[in-house]
Amino acid sequence: MALAFWFAMTLMYNGKEDLSAGKVLSAFMCILTVGFMIGKIGPGFAGVAAAQASMARFFYVVSQESVIQKRLHDDRKTVGPIESLSLEDVHFAYPARPEMKILHGLSLTIKKGQKVAVVGESGSGKSTIMALLERFYDPQQGAVKINGEDLRNLNIESYRKQIGYVGQEPVLFATSVRANILQGCRDATEEDFEAAAHNAQLDFVKALPEQFDTYVGSGGSQFSGGQKQRIAIARALLKKPSIMFLDEATSALDSSCEKQIQQTIDNLGKSSWLGSMTIVSIAHRLTTVQNSDLIYVLEQGVVAECGSHKELTAQEGGIYQALAAAQGAVLARKITGELAPNADEGEVPKITPKPSRTANKPAEDPEDKEAERQKRIAKSYKVPTLRLLSFSKPYWCCFVPGLLAALVSGACFPLMGAFVLVDALSALMQGDKENMKSQAEMAALWFVIVGVARCIASTFQFACFGVIAEITTREARVTMLTSIFRQDIGYHDDPENTPGKLVAALKVYAYRIAQLVVAFGDNADALCSIVVGLTMAFVGCWEMAGAMLLTIPIFAIASGIKVAVMIGGAKNENQVLKQATQVTSDSLLNARTI
Numbered sequence: 001m002a003l004a005f006w007f008a009m010t011l012m013y014n015g016k017e018d019l020s021a022g023k024v025l026s027a028f029m030c031i032l033t034v035g036f037m038i039g040k041i042g043p044g045f046a047g048v049a050a051a052q053a054s055m056a057r058f059f060y061v062v063s064q065e066s067v068i069q070k071r072l073h074d075d076r077k078t079v080g081p082i083e084s085l086s087l088e089d090v091h092f093a094y095p096a097r098p099e100m101k102i103l104h105g106l107s108l109t110i111k112k113g114q115k116v117a118v119v120g121e122s123g124s125g126k127s128t129i130m131a132l133l134e135r136f137y138d139p140q141q142g143a144v145k146i147n148g149e150d151l152r153n154l155n156i157e158s159y160r161k162q163i164g165y166v167g168q169e170p171v172l173f174a175t176s177v178r179a180n181i182l183q184g185c186r187d188a189t190e191e192d193f194e195a196a197a198h199n200a201q202l203d204f205v206k207a208l209p210e211q212f213d214t215y216v217g218s219g220g221s222q223f224s225g226g227q228k229q230r231i232a233i234a235r236a237l238l239k240k241p242s243i244m245f246l247d248e249a250t251s252a253l254d255s256s257c258e259k260q261i262q263q264t265i266d267n268l269g270k271s272s273w274l275g276s277m278t279i280v281s282i283a284h285r286l287t288t289v290q291n292s293d294l295i296y297v298l299e300q301g302v303v304a305e306c307g308s309h310k311e312l313t314a315q316e317g318g319i320y321q322a323l324a325a326a327q328g329a330v331l332a333r334k335i336t337g338e339l340a341p342n343a344d345e346g347e348v349p350k351i352t353p354k355p356s357r358t359a360n361k362p363a364e365d366p367e368d369k370e371a372e373r374q375k376r377i378a379k380s381y382k383v384p385t386l387r388l389l390s391f392s393k394p395y396w397c398c399f400v401p402g403l404l405a406a407l408v409s410g411a412c413f414p415l416m417g418a419f420v421l422v423d424a425l426s427a428l429m430q431g432d433k434e435n436m437k438s439q440a441e442m443a444a445l446w447f448v449i450v451g452v453a454r455c456i457a458s459t460f461q462f463a464c465f466g467v468i469a470e471i472t473t474r475e476a477r478v479t480m481l482t483s484i485f486r487q488d489i490g491y492h493d494d495p496e497n498t499p500g501k502l503v504a505a506l507k508v509y510a511y512r513i514a515q516l517v518v519a520f521g522d523n524a525d526a527l528c529s530i531v532v533g534l535t536m537a538f539v540g541c542w543e544m545a546g547a548m549l550l551t552i553p554i555f556a557i558a559s560g561i562k563v564a565v566m567i568g569g570a571k572n573e574n575q576v577l578k579q580a581t582q583v584t585s586d587s588l589l590n591a592r593t594i
Contacts, residue, residue, distance in 0.1 A: 078158040082242045082278070083147050085110040085133060090142035092128060102128045104301040105142070110294075112242075113276040117289035119323065120298030126282045129298075130247045133280065134165065164236030168248040170228040177205055178212040180231055184238035192238060200234035246281040286324050295320065402464025405457045406521045410528030412454035414536055416447070458525075465521035469514040476510035 092103040102125045110116045118126050131137055132144050135151055144151045146159065164184070172180050181196065182188060188196075197205070197212075204227060208214045216222050216231070223231070236244060283289045290309045297305035297312065297320045304319050305312055312320035426439065484502055537545035 077149070077153065078155050079146055079162065082162055083112045084145075085243070085278075085280075086145045086148075087129065087132065087139075088143050088145060090132065090139045090144070092125075092132065092137065092139045092141075094128075094137070102301055103139070106298075106302050107142075108296050108303055108306075110278060110280060112278055114294055115279045115281075115292045117281045117283050117292040117295045118298060119283050119286060119289060119295060119320070120304075121323075122284075124298040125301045126298060127247060130245055130280075130282050134163065134245060135159070161239065162242040164239065164241035164244045166229070166232050166236050166244070166246050170225070170232035172216045172223075172228055172231060174215075174217065176210075176213045176215055177202075177231060180216060181212075181235045181238055184235035188238050192240070196234045196238040199237055200230045202230055202234055205231075241277065243278045243280060246279065248282050248284055286320075297323075398464045398468050402461055402468070402521055403524055405460035405464065406524040407528045409454050409457035409461055410525040411532045412450050412457065413529055414533035416450045461521050461525065465518050469517040472517050473510045473514040476513045477506055480506055480510065 086107070086109040088107050090103050090106045091101065093099070093101045106125065106129070108118075108129075118129055120126055132139060135144070135156055138144075138152060146154060151159065173183070178193075181193065184196075185192070205212055205214065214222070216228075281289065281292070286309075289295055292309065295305075295307060295309060295312055296303050297318075299319055305315065307315075312318060313324055315321055487497075534545065534549075537548070
């Protein structure tokens with residue numbers, strides 16, 4: 001601005017006849033408008049730069065092609081009914097530890113309808129076999145074959161549609177029992193759903209107030225280990241798999257629950273609804289594999305023994321016999337080859353989930369329930385601004401200089417218009433060139449002084465309030481996290497307090513509280529500009545100032561509408577963000593099950 005008026009004065013001083021103060025003002029306002037627009041472009045370029053930095057990582061992740069799943073929908077041969085599975089001379093080491101070989105030329109065969117178990121000491125390669133059969137990995141040497149064909153040459157999607165999987169730690173998602181089971185087959189009929197629940201012995205769910213609509217809690221926290229395992233089995237059964245993989249499905253349970261789950265597993269082969277299903281189980285406790293048609297015993301990555309339970313226990317000095325003796329199975333001599341339930345073991349006790357804030361509430365329409373809850377939260381948690389600012393109370397010493405800087409910054413702009421700009425235009429209208437030159441130079445100097453003052457004040461304002469905002473973010477997150485850790489377990493049973501949603505809250509809420517601090521400085525700057533500007537306007541020409549003041553309500557209404565829309569959008573965004581974070585968290589943590 002100083003340069004523009006000084007240059008205009010120079011042109012007029014040197015006798016440019018067609019240049020007037022009006023033309024100078026017109027050109028000046030046009031350039032000023034251009035400057036404002038350039039200022040608005042700046043943040044856009046900053047956003048582009050930030051996006052470019054983020055997209056570098058984004059495209060790195062997206063460009064990583066899965067060797068196994070990169071052709072999920074290709075034209076490779078679709079897997080038909082599975083008659084047999086086999087591992088032939090398989091050598092394997094995990095990619096993270098290529099120097100540590102797990103399997104050393106292992107071979108085994110599984111036929112349709114068989115109940116096959118794989119046992120062995122820890123580190124012998126049991127779970128590795130399961131991972132290869134599910135094709136989480138490909139062997140470095142040898143092959144995994146389905147119906148005699150290499151699994152690598154078959155469509156993996158069509159293969160996985162025919163298998164069910166239940167792991168050692170049952171994976172349940174933070175939703176209802178029904179929604180968890182339907183994850184196994186989204187287009188399942190109600191008859192199939194009931195059949196899966198029946199075969200998994202989910203009678204205990206029907207005794208609950210909301211039955212299959214009962215919320216399971218984060219990670220299934222509302223249910224016991226045995227109950228969670230049955231729900232996971234029902235989910236795996238829903239698509240009526242040709243093969244069921246059980247990866248130490250009972251090892252984390254106590255003896256009572258283990259027998260109940262084992263009874264459920266043993267009954268799977270007798271179900272007419274499921275047909276002839278192959279069951280492959282990895283087991284640590286030998287009591288869970290006694291009824292298997294075939295047991296493979298692993299040692300150091302190879303099959304050391306193979307046979308039925310009776311055959312293997314009869315082999316003197318055998319590995320299986322030693323394992324059984326170590327677990328007390330042989331010494332007890334009570335194993336008949338069939339897990340016969342007695343009055344105490346066969347009856348599935350009526351078990352209710354752990355107490356929950358929502359467990360005994362009558363069923364309501366979910367949408368009405370959620371709307372009422374949101375209204376209650378909005379009414380209960382409208383916090384005064386000063387209380388929000390209390391997080392930065394120890395650092396209020398920075399508020400005073402920051403506030404003063406904001407006031408100075410806010411006063412500079414109207415003062416520049418009221419005095420400096422008027423003096424500059426008056427100078428250009430002087431008839432005496434010498435007076436015009438001296439007044440214009442003085443006006444240009446004042447432009448520089450006021451501009452530098454505003455620059456320094458704005459920088460100091462942003463520095464002070466920026467420091468306070470960062471400190472407030474940290475304090476708010478520490479306070480919130482500490483409070484979360486101090487809550488009782490019932491707090492975490494609430495559907496709104498799952499780990500994913502709490503992580504999203506820690507990220508978003510603390511950041512928004514910090515934005516209040518920044519907004520405090522910006523509002524002080526704007527308020528000072530308004531007060532000083534109105535004062536100067538009424539002092540200069542109160543009639544015109546009063547007339548222009550009548551337009552302020554229009555701007556106020558428009559601004560209010562904008563703020564209301566933004567607040568509504570922020571609420572919706574927050575809810576969606578929490579849900580998305582929860583889904584993403586569950587998905588990444590349970591990638592194997594998915």
